[in-house]
Amino acid sequence: RTVDGMQEEGMPYTGVLYAGIMLTKNGPKVLEFNCRFGDPECQVILPLLKSDLYEVIQSILDGLLCTSLPVWLDNCAAVTVVMASKGYPGDYTKGVEITGFPEAQALGLEVFQAGTALKDGKVVTNGGRVLSVTAIRENLISALEEARKGLAAIKFEGAVYRKDIGFRAIAFLQQPR
Known part of the structure; x- marks a missing residue:
């Protein structure tokens, strides 16, 4: 409307x-x-975009999107999970060191930093929504499993994240049709 x-x-x-x-x-x-774009919504959608984002936006501005629709990765699913500081959205501690970025990235995951800062050469927490981990795999279950591996690799005191991400979608996909 x-x-x-x-x-x-x-x-x-x-x-x-x-x-x-x-x-x-x-x-x-x-x-x-x-x-x-919404954050973290775009972090789960944009990695699936095969087309050049600039070209998609330009075609929108030129009124030509209907003639050049975006191309998406085939047979892939993505999952993004936000890691937050304990207490978010209320009071939370800042300045807590974060480790495990190389391990998560070695798994082929995207790690998007949000509420972080660099202090004395170390990445530390600096906000409620600290970071998000995005996994892209051949199906939703595999993507969810890989995202969990990334969440286990990244560590900081007081880290919290939702453990129910993807479960409703998996239940829906597993329903008989």
């Missing part, structure tokens, strides 16, 4: 639009719109 309303008012929207949505017992509710 928002994009349609902008069109009706003579202000068509062109670009990235991120909608923060919460599922409630009364259905989905929009919390916010941002004119940017």
Whole structure:
């Protein structure tokens, strides 16, 4: 409705639009719109993009997206899990050393730093959402297993992360059709 309303008012929207949505017992509710990619949402989607992102965005700006749709990796699934500091979104400790980046990257994983800083040559926590680990594999179960290996490799005191990521999707995919 928002994009349609902008069109009706003579202000068509062109670009990235991120909608923060919460599922409630009364259905989905929009919390916010941002004119940017969502984080960590783009960290699980963009690694699957085979096309050049610049070219995709340029085709959107030129009004030609319908003639040059993005190409995605075939037969791949991605999982991204955020590692946060204990206490997030409330109070949390900063300045805690983070180790294990080389081990996670040796597994072929993408590690996206967010709430980190460099202090005395060491990577330390500096925010609530500290980093995220993205695994791309041939299926969702394999991607989830690899992401867990990366989470086990990266260590910092007070690290927390959701352990239920991907389970609903796996249950859905395993349902008889």
